[in-house]
Amino acid sequence: MKTIEKKYLIPFCLITSLFFLWGLANNMTDTLLSAFKRIMSMSDAQTSLIQFAFYGSYFCFALPAALFIRKHNYKSGVILGLSLYAFGAILFLPAAAAASYAFYLIALYILAGGCSILETAANPYILSMGSPETATRRLNIAQSFNPIGCITGILLSQFFILSELNSADAGARAAMSETELAAIQQHELNAVTGTYMTLGFVLLAVMVIMLLAKMPKGGDTSNGSVKESFSRLFKNKRYVFGVIALFFYEGVQIGVWSFTIRLVMQELGILEVNAATYYLIGIICFSAARFLFTWLMKWHRPSKLLMWAAVAGLILCTTVVLTPGTGMLNVVALTGISFFMSLMFPTIYGLALENVDSDDKKIGASGLIMAILGGAVITPVQGIISDSAGIHISYIVPLVCLCVVLSYACYIEKIQKN
Numbered sequence: 268m269k270t271i272e273k274k275y276l277i278p279f280c281l282i283t284s285l286f287f288l289w290g291l292a293n294n295m296t297d298t299l300l301s302a303f304k305r306i307m308s309m310s311d312a313q314t315s316l317i318q319f320a321f322y323g324s325y326f327c328f329a330l331p332a333a334l335f336i337r338k339h340n341y342k343s344g345v346i347l348g349l350s351l352y353a354f355g356a357i358l359f360l361p362a363a364a365a366a367s368y369a370f371y372l373i374a375l376y377i378l379a380g381g382c383s384i385l386e387t388a389a390n391p392y393i394l395s396m397g398s399p400e401t402a403t404r405r406l407n408i409a410q411s412f413n414p415i416g417c418i419t420g421i422l423l424s425q426f427f428i429l430s431e432l433n434s435a436d437a438g439a440r441a442a443m444s445e446t447e448l449a450a451i452q453q454h455e456l457n458a459v460t461g462t463y464m465t466l467g468f469v470l471l472a473v474m475v476i477m478l479l480a481k482m483p484k485g486g487d488t489s490n491g492s493v494k495e496s497f498s499r500l501f502k503n504k505r506y507v508f509g510v511i512a513l514f515f516y517e518g519v520q521i522g523v524w525s526f527t528i529r530l531v532m533q534e535l536g537i538l539e540v541n542a543a544t545y546y547l548i549g550i551i552c553f554s555a556a557r558f559l560f561t562w563l564m565k566w567h568r569p570s571k572l573l574m575w576a577a578v579a580g581l582i583l584c585t586t587v588v589l590t591p592g593t594g595m596l597n598v599v600a601l602t603g604i605s606f607f608m609s610l611m612f613p614t615i616y617g618l619a620l621e622n623v624d625s626d627d628k629k630i631g632a633s634g635l636i637m638a639i640l641g642g643a644v645i646t647p648v649q650g651i652i653s654d655s656a657g658i659h660i661s662y663i664v665p666l667v668c669l670c671v672v673l674s675y676a677c678y679i680e681k682i683q684k685n
Contacts, residue, residue: 290416352381509619
């Protein structure tokens, strides 16, 4: 049985491009934590507000997006998502003019709202493009292009944002005159703004292509009330546990990636622009592993692969916590976590929706996207622990989150064995 049928090939490719685009946003945002920490001399807890704004927006926009898509169609959801994503990116211009951290957070909130709508539309749309038996594998293929977007986002940040940061630390900046500090900060903020503005215009071009493209309906018509859909979903233990597992998985992914640059800087004694290279290596491993695990699904159940990946992630996360000051050993362990995280999101997502009725999939998809709130809620906790106990100890947070992912994998594996 073909994973992608010929009649769906072009629409599949177009929707898959969206996975690339929101991957770009996610990982450009991750590097902003290190950028704003230096630009505005902030603590880890303060910079983690970037993730709170970004992934909090995911939570707020997911359900309205599902209701919008339910009323209209997947294509309309895609157009709405692209327009908000582009608008948020373009808002970086007035944010730079105001030199306001709060304004940047608002722009990121709007940008992330567009990404939330795109994910709410694109994930179930991909699942609908073919046989249900190959749906999880098809989603893993589409999601494989997400880390390619992540890699591109890191490269853009490294060459156009982080490379423009002045090497002066918080102490040196405090000793500067107001005029000197303002000039340095404005140059750094302009680097951030120019990168995001360019992305905004690219998104507008993609939106035009989507408007002109002919797309399949993909089960756009929904019968029954929203209330009935919620009722069925809340009674579906497999789905509810899947939402919980995704919530904690986001705590792993965003927590690990948000503080990678900071940890590498501490372990190897290098600046942000060089530490970002190791972050990039982690995302490359993440990307390669996504293709590897998708290939392995031909012979192994997704739940079994998820289980073993979670075990490996736990071992590596424990290594990060227990081996501070070991330099490259610690960095390699941190990179390895990214490798084993790669299959978790699409696999949990696909397994959670596998036994959900087609009428409930749009609402169900929004619940899973709302679970991305985990990145907003859990990452600040890690930031607070990092400020108080050290960045290595803070990796206890993703370690605990991986335990929840492992529990879900074991739960599904038991169901499928029976």
